Amino acid sequence: MKKIGGVIVSHGQVASELLAAAETIVGVQSHITAVSIGWHDDVEIARDEIARAIKKVSDGKGILLLTDMFGGTPTNISAMFIKKGEIEIVTGINLPMVIKLATQNKEMTLEEMAKSVEEQGKQAIYRTSELLEPHK
Amino acid sequence: MLESKVKIINPLGLHARAAAQLVRLASSFQSEVKLFRTDNNVIADAKSILSVLTLAASKGTELELKVKGNDEQKAFQSICDIFANGFGEI
Numbered sequence: 001m002k003k004i005g006g007v008i009v010s011h012g013q014v015a016s017e018l019l020a021a022a023e024t025i026v027g028v029q030s031h032i033t034a035v036s037i038g039w040h041d042d043v044e045i046a047r048d049e050i051a052r053a054i055k056k057v058s059d060g061k062g063i064l065l066l067t068d069m070f071g072g073t074p075t076n077i078s079a080m081f082i083k084k085g086e087i088e089i090v091t092g093i094n095l096p097m098v099i100k101l102a103t104q105n106k107e108m109t110l111e112e113m114a115k116s117v118e119e120q121g122k123q124a125i126y127r128t129s130e131l132l133e134p135h136k
Numbered sequence: 137m138l139e140s141k142v143k144i145i146n147p148l149g150l151h152a153r154a155a156a157q158l159v160r161l162a163s164s165f166q167s168e169v170k171l172f173r174t175d176n177n178v179i180a181d182a183k184s185i186l187s188v189l190t191l192a193a194s195k196g197t198e199l200e201l202k203v204k205g206n207d208e209q210k211a212f213q214s215i216c217d218i219f220a221n222g223f224g225e226i
Contacts, residue, residue: 025152026185096186103185120186131176131192 005057006032010068022098062110088114096124137204138212146222149194154223167205
């Protein structure tokens with residue numbers, strides 16, 4: 001099965017660490033890669049790096065760009081790549097979103113995957129104090 | 137359908153890597169594998185790690201395991217075993 005590729009784009013090393021954490025849990029993901037935008041990086045350089053990353057994980061089924069924060073530079077630079085049906089962005093990345101993209105096991109369009117990753121990210125936020133009581 | 141109560145006995149509970157192990161095992165069978173947490177009515181698909189993690193099952197938690205399908209006997213046994221040996225962590 002061909003997979004939808006993923007590029008995690010963030011400030012600093014958040015992207016590569018999120019990917020490393022996901023890979024520790026669900027194994028190495030050849031269809032997902034990470035791009036860290038340095039705090040003082042030139043926009044052109046950052047854009048080239050994202051372009052290379054997209055090429056690297058592209059399998060012809062579309063690319064999902066996962067960025068750290070709506071309105072931030074990684075998202076704004078990623079937004080230059082949006083192309084309907086081919087490249088989508090979901091912002092506010094968290095670990096469950098990476099795992100969702102990593103564990104795709106049925107045929108989905110890019111749009112469906114983007115929606116499901118967005119949903120997963122929102123669902124995965126809990127205020128746990130009332131849910132988890134310690135078992136002694 | 138086969139069902140049984142299983143208990144989490146490893147100190148870290150059903151954490152991410154343990155859950156991943158369970159999911160890999162459950163996914164190797166055709167049968168449908170579900171886990172029920174009866175104290176708060178959470179149902180998880182044992183073939184999806186994100187679903188299993190929503191059980192938030194720490195050490196001591198009891199879950200209801202239900203396995204249904206043509207290879208249920210084998211699936212049920214191996215999954216009961218992985219719980220019984222605490223995901224190899226004890």
